[in-house]
Amino acid sequence: xxxxxxxxxxxxxxxxxxxxxxxxxxxxxxxxxxxxxxxxxxxxxxxxxxxxxxxxxxxxxxxxxxxxxxxxxxxxxxxxxxxxxxxxxxxxxxxxxxxxxxxxxxxxxxxxxxxxxxxxxxxxxxxxxxxxxxxxxxxxxxxxxxxxxxxxxxxxxxxxxxxxxxxxxxxxxxxxxxxxxxxxxxxxxxxxxxxxxxxxxxxxxxxxxxxxxxxxxxxxxxxxxxxxxxxxxxxxxxxxxxxxxxxxxxxxxxxxxxxxxxxxxxxxxxxxxxxxxxxxxxxxxxxxxxxxxxxxxxxxxxxxxxxxxxxxxxxxxxxxxxxxxxxxxxxxxxxxxxxxxxxxxxxxxx
Amino acid sequence: xxxxxxxxxxxxxxxxxxxxxxxxxxxxxxxxxxxxxxxxxxxxxxxxxxxxxxxxxxxxxxxxxxxxxxxxxxxxxxxxxxxxxxxxxxxxxxxxxxxxxxxxxxxxxxxxxxxxxxxxxxxxxxxxxxxxxxxxxxxxxxxxxxxxxxxxxxxxxxxxxxxxxxxxxxxxxxxxxxxxxxxxxxxxxxxxxxxxxxxxxxxxxxxxxxxxxxxxxxxxxxxxxxxxxxxxxxxxxxxxxxxxxxxxxxxxxxxxxxxxxxxxxxxxxxxxxxxxxxxxxxxxxxxxxxxxxxxxxxxxxxxxxxxxxxxxxxxxxxxxxxxxxxxxxxxxxxxxxxxxxxxxxxxxxx
DNA sequence: CGCAAGCGTGAGAGCGCTCTCACAGAGGAC
DNA sequence: GTCCTCTGTGAGAGCGCTCTCACGCTTGCG
Numbered sequence: 001x002x003x004x005x006x007x008x009x010x011x012x013x014x015x016x017x018x019x020x021x022x023x024x025x026x027x028x029x030x031x032x033x034x035x036x037x038x039x040x041x042x043x044x045x046x047x048x049x050x051x052x053x054x055x056x057x058x059x060x061x062x063x064x065x066x067x068x069x070x071x072x073x074x075x076x077x078x079x080x081x082x083x084x085x086x087x088x089x090x091x092x093x094x095x096x097x098x099x100x101x102x103x104x105x106x107x108x109x110x111x112x113x114x115x116x117x118x119x120x121x122x123x124x125x126x127x128x129x130x131x132x133x134x135x136x137x138x139x140x141x142x143x144x145x146x147x148x149x150x151x152x153x154x155x156x157x158x159x160x161x162x163x164x165x166x167x168x169x170x171x172x173x174x175x176x177x178x179x180x181x182x183x184x185x186x187x188x189x190x191x192x193x194x195x196x197x198x199x200x201x202x203x204x205x206x207x208x209x210x211x212x213x214x215x216x217x218x219x220x221x222x223x224x225x226x227x228x229x230x231x232x233x234x235x236x237x238x239x240x241x242x243x244x245x246x247x248x249x250x251x252x253x254x255x256x257x258x259x260x261x262x263x264x265x266x267x268x269x270x271x272x273x274x275x276x277x278x279x280x281x282x283x284x285x286x287x288x289x290x291x292x293x294x295x296x297x298x299x300x301x302x303x304x305x306x307x308x309x310x311x312x313x314x315x316x317x318x319x320x321x322x323x324x325x326x327x328x329x330x331x332x333x334x335x336x337x338x339x340x341x342x343x344x345x346x347x348x349x350x
Numbered sequence: 351x352x353x354x355x356x357x358x359x360x361x362x363x364x365x366x367x368x369x370x371x372x373x374x375x376x377x378x379x380x381x382x383x384x385x386x387x388x389x390x391x392x393x394x395x396x397x398x399x400x401x402x403x404x405x406x407x408x409x410x411x412x413x414x415x416x417x418x419x420x421x422x423x424x425x426x427x428x429x430x431x432x433x434x435x436x437x438x439x440x441x442x443x444x445x446x447x448x449x450x451x452x453x454x455x456x457x458x459x460x461x462x463x464x465x466x467x468x469x470x471x472x473x474x475x476x477x478x479x480x481x482x483x484x485x486x487x488x489x490x491x492x493x494x495x496x497x498x499x500x501x502x503x504x505x506x507x508x509x510x511x512x513x514x515x516x517x518x519x520x521x522x523x524x525x526x527x528x529x530x531x532x533x534x535x536x537x538x539x540x541x542x543x544x545x546x547x548x549x550x551x552x553x554x555x556x557x558x559x560x561x562x563x564x565x566x567x568x569x570x571x572x573x574x575x576x577x578x579x580x581x582x583x584x585x586x587x588x589x590x591x592x593x594x595x596x597x598x599x600x601x602x603x604x605x606x607x608x609x610x611x612x613x614x615x616x617x618x619x620x621x622x623x624x625x626x627x628x629x630x631x632x633x634x635x636x637x638x639x640x641x642x643x644x645x646x647x648x649x650x651x652x653x654x655x656x657x658x659x660x661x662x663x664x665x666x667x668x669x670x671x672x673x674x675x676x677x678x679x680x681x682x683x684x685x686x687x688x689x690x691x692x693x694x695x696x697x698x699x700x
Numbered sequence: 701c702g703c704a705a706g707c708g709t710g711a712g713a714g715c716g717c718t719c720t721c722a723c724a725g726a727g728g729a730c
Numbered sequence: 731g732t733c734c735t736c737t738g739t740g741a742g743a744g745c746g747c748t749c750t751c752a753c754g755c756t757t758g759c760g
Contacts, residue, residue, distance in 0.1 A: 012478060014716055025740045030718060040738060057478040061414035062716035065745045070411065072459070087641070091440045098462040102471075107480075109422070110460045112448040121452075128362060128407040130457075236644065265645045272647075291437070294586065295615045295642050297622075364746055375710045380748060388708060412746035415715045 013054035022050035033058060072107040073133040073318060074126060078119065078143060087262065087290040089307060090137075093159065096311020097135060104319050106132070119145070127152035133322040135159065135314050140202050155321035157314050161204040161331075169321065169330040171313045175205050178303040178336035179212025182257050182285040185301070185338055187220050189346030191255035191283055195228040197242040197267060199259040206231070209259040209287065228253070232263045239266025247274055254282055255344070261286035261293045261302055268296055268343070283344040298342035306334050363404035372400035383408060422457040423483040423668055424476060428469065428493060437612070437640040439657060440487075443509065446661020447485060454669050456482070469495070477502035483672040485509065485664050490552050505671035507664050511554040511681075519671065519680040521663045525555050528653040528686035529562025532607050532635040535651070535688055537570050539696030541605035541633055545578040547592040547617060549609040556581070559609040559637065578603070582613045589616025597624055604632055605694070611636035611643045611652055618646060618693070633694040648692035656684050 015033075019026045024043060031039050032047040033056075039047075050056075064070050075097060077090060094110075101108055109131060113122040126134055126149050134149055134156035146166060149156055158170040186194050196213045199206025214224055230246050232238030239258055243266065246253060256271075258264035264286030268278055276282045278298055286293055289304035313332050321327075365383075369376045374393060381389050382397040383406075389397075400406075414420050425447060427440060444460075451458055459481060463472040476484055476499050484499055484506035496516060499506055508520040536544050546563045549556030564574055580596050582588030589608055593616065596603060606621075608614035614636030618628060626632045628648055636643055639654035663682050671677075 015718095016716075026717080027719080027740060027742095028738085031739090034718085038738065043738080057474070059415070059716050060480055061411045061420065062745090063718075064411035065409070065415055065716080065747085066718045068745085075460075088438065094460065095462050095464075098460065099464060102464075102468060108460045110425075110444065110448065110458045112445050114445075114449060114452075118452060124407070130410055236641065262641060262645070269647070291586065291612060292642060292645050295612070296645055297619070297647065365748095366746075376747080377710060377712095377749080378708085381709090384748085390708060393708080409746050412715090413748075415717085415746080416748045418715080 012059070013056045014059070015056075018047065018050045018054055018056050021054060022047045068129075069132050070130055071105065072109050072131050073101065073135060073322070074109045074111050074131040075135045075137065076111045076113070076122065076126070076145065077137050078113060078140070078145070079138045087260075087288055087292070089288070092307040093137065093311040096308035096313075097315045098311075099308070100312040100315025101319070106319070106322075123148045126154060129154065133157075133318045135318055138203075139163075140200075142202070155318065157318045157321065159310060159314050161208065163202065163204050163207070167329050169317050169332075171310050171317065171332040171334070172204070173305045173307075173310060173334050174336055175208035176212035176215065178287065178305070178338075179209040179257065179259070180216045181336065181338045182287070182301075182303050183213050183216035184219075185340070186255040186257065186283055186285060186344060187216065189255075189279075189283060189344060191347075192222065193228070193250070193253050194222075194255040194257060195230065195246050195250060195253045197239055197246070197256060197258040197263050198229060198231040199263075200233050201231065206234075206259060213257055232259075232266075234260040234263060236262040236266040239263025240270050241266075243267035243270040247271075255284070256282060257285050257287075259287050261288045261290045261300060264300055264302070264343075265292050265296050268300070279343055279345045280347075283346075285344050289339050293339070293341065296343075301341045301344035302339050304337045304339050306336070309334055362409070363406040364409070365406075368397065368400045368404055368406045371404060372397045418479075419482050420480055421455065422459050422481050423451065423485060423672070424459045424461050424481040425485045425487060426461045426463070426472065426476070426495065427487050428463060428490070428495070429488045437610075437638055437642070439638070442657040443487065443661040446658035446663075447665045448661075449658070450662040450665025451669070456669070456672075473498045476504060479504065483507075483668045485668055488553075489513075490550075492552070505668065507668045507671065509660060509664050511558065513552065513554050513557070517679050519667050521660050521667060521682045521684070522554070523655045523657075523660055524683050524685050525558035526562035526565065528637065528655070528688075529559040529607065529609070530566045531686065531688045532637070532651075532653050533563050533566035534570075535690070536605040536607065536633055536635060536694060537566065539605075539629075539633060539694060541697075542572065543578070543600070543603050544572075544605040544607060545580065545596050545600060545603045547589055547596070547606060547608040547613050548579060548581040549613075550583050551581065556609060563607055582609075582616075584610040584613060586612040586616040589613025590620050591616075593617035593620040597621075605634070606632060607635050607637075609637050611638045611640045611650060614650055614652070614693075615642050615646050618650075629693055629695045630697075633696075635688075635694050639689050643689070643691065646693075651691045651694035652689050654687045654689050656686070659684055 015026050015029050019029045029047050032044050060071055098108055111122050113119040123145060134154055136145060136156055137159040139158060139162055146168060156168060158168050161170055161172040183194060198210040227249050230242035232242045256267055258267055264284050268284055271278060271282050278284055286300045286302040289302040293300040293302040317330055365376050365379050369379045379397050382394050410421055448458055461472050463469040473495060484504055486495060486506055487509040489508060489512055496518060506518060508518050511520055511522040533544060548560040577599050580592035582592045589612060606617055608617055614634050618634055621628060621632050628634055636650045636652040639652040643650040643652040667680055
């Protein structure tokens with residue numbers, strides 16, 4: 001590491017200096033700064049004055065050294081490309097996390113490893129105890145990170161239900177319920193041949209949305225039918241491809257539930273090209289309520305997710321795990337909301 | 351701060367322990383770990399063996415305390431809402447920054463202040479010297495942050511050209527050139543009554559794209575015409591509103607250059623509702639090449655920006671400023687690329 | 701052969717903080 | 731008056747690291 005005369009920057013005041021100004025010992029200043037009750041009121045006041053006057057701000061490194069806490073938590077985003085670049089999921093989530101952390105004077109360290117070597121470096125960094133807690137986002141089934149960091153004993157919270165059963169706390173959005181509500185809405189509109197374009201089978205969001213779709217059909221006493229199920233990877237292209245496959249085998253389809261808005265948009269383009277009218281011939285429902293949903297024509301009915309809330313809740317759980325010695329696993333499931341638009345208008349009852 | 355028995359986690363090895371195992375002094379281990387050349391080869395090897403064997407990882411807090419460097423840089427995103435939630439700009443930028451930092455063992459601390467009180471806390475935190483450098487993103491004209499941190503003497507780099515002249519280094523995308531290329535493309539397609547829907551006047555991206563539009567018209571010897579200029583805030587709704595105003599005053603418009611894809615999408619919906627065919631009657635070009643551009647029908651011609659590159663370059667500049675004592679201002683402008691799609695197909699020459 | 705110069709290494713100080721322990725003084729019980 | 735408890739404060743150690751300085755050894759030169 002090159003050291004470039006960092007002394008040139010104005011040094012902040014130290015505890016020692018505050019103590020001198022206030023006419024007390026370093027220990028007393030420390031007590032005041034950290035809110036210990038064992039300080040008399042007049043001493044407290046004079047220390048506070050000195051702190052104010054000198055613009056004293058505690059040195060985090062020195063504090064860390066003795067407390068063995070870093071005052072920071074890591075957010076790890078291990079998304080190859082897909083979702084990261086296609087919808088505003090992560091900014092919203094990060095904003096929620098940031099908001100949830102800001103009350104606690106915990107810094108948010110963002111890690112976005114690219115490739116296996118980088119992931120390895122990230123794992124090493126995290127295991128080294130440089131952070132007090134970890135938020136894991138967008139986990140895929142085979143991610144080695146949860147094992148690594150739980151072996152290192154660092155508290156962590158997962159965003160999205162982990163596919164492999166685990167003792168980690170997590171916050172998830174009710175993917176199953178969201179998918180159900182979408183399909184129930186299609187059923188209520190008089191649709192009976194409802195296809196789905198699912199997400200990746202190695203992500204809980206993909207798996208659970210498919211499960212919700214099947215549940216809703218089962219509840220309506222409609223048989224499960226593999227020929228109505230197709231899968232994509234949340235991207236528009238994969239949605240188009242899936243829709244083409246569906247149309248080839250099931251030209252009688254009268255509704256499609258896509259597990260992402262982008263896939264829904266891809267499907268809509270294919271349907272249109274095939275001469276199907278939306279929603280008259282085929283109703284379409286998406287997932288995410290992303291900007292795309294209000295951009296496509298007809299506008300897309302979609303399942304809206306409380307993403308900021310999810311981030312906020314993840315931060316809350318992590319803070320609790322870091323501060324408390326309470327090792328209880330918590331699972332928080334947040335509800336979704338169906339936003340009805342033109343793409344799924346019900347059939348006119350003749 | 352509540353201290354919750356952090357000792358329960360396995361402590362890592364210290365320099366002292368490595369020194370004992372390797373049979374050398376603490377100082378020598380430090381030299382090896384920090385790559386000093388003043389160590390003989392055999393001593394170096396035995397130290398490296400000991401480091402390996404003990405799984406030694408330097409304690410950042412202890413190092414920070416003496417070097418007065420934190421080993422981290424802050425990325426500050428001060429975006430109220432608009433762009434943050436509408437397109438994948440920030441994830442891409444963050445990925446680029448993260449990649450640019452990863453070679454340097456610098457951690458990325460993400461700050462997303464919400465509201466004035468939070469901004470104040472952020473400013474205090476940054477000025478306190480808890481980070482070695484700062485990346486400022488999406489600055490608006492009246493942001494107090496640049497002044498605050500430059501007074502505190504912390505190196506920083508701005509993403510996007512600062513509106514107020516400043517001595518800070520910045521990385522920008524060639525908004526002016528991008529807008530020019532869009533308008534030149536429309537001119538080349540035979541359009542002559544070209545309107546624009548600009549961005550906010552307090553952001554350089556808004557200002558510069560408008561300037562590029564005007565330049566291209568001037569170069570083609572077309573007169574500047576305020577009635578062809580309307581403005582939005584980058585959102586779809588604002589694009590629709592602006593298009594309605596334009597149609598009301600200039601029904602003869604035959605092309606529109608919008609300063610964002612979302613505004614372009616909003617404009618397209620209004621044009622369609624007004625019975626204008628795209629691109630036959632009115633050609634449309636957007637900006638950002640966001641997912642929306644390939645979702646709308648007809649697909650939207652748009653200006654693609656090298657966003658990851660921008661993040662990468664910002665990181666490079668900041669690293670140079672942090673490591674070097676070289677205080678030279680640098681301005682980096684990255685080129686754009688026009689992605690031609692159906693929305694701006696040229697008129698058939700009769 | 702003497703001496704300066706250079707190289708590799710170790711000893712030790714000290715970065716700014718927290719926290720344990722000791723202690724002075726006040727107050728109460730006997 | 732003695733003993734005890736309790737409260738507020740200070741002294742001092744020490745967290746793990748870097749960096750300066752000193753020192754012994756090897757070279758090279760006159």
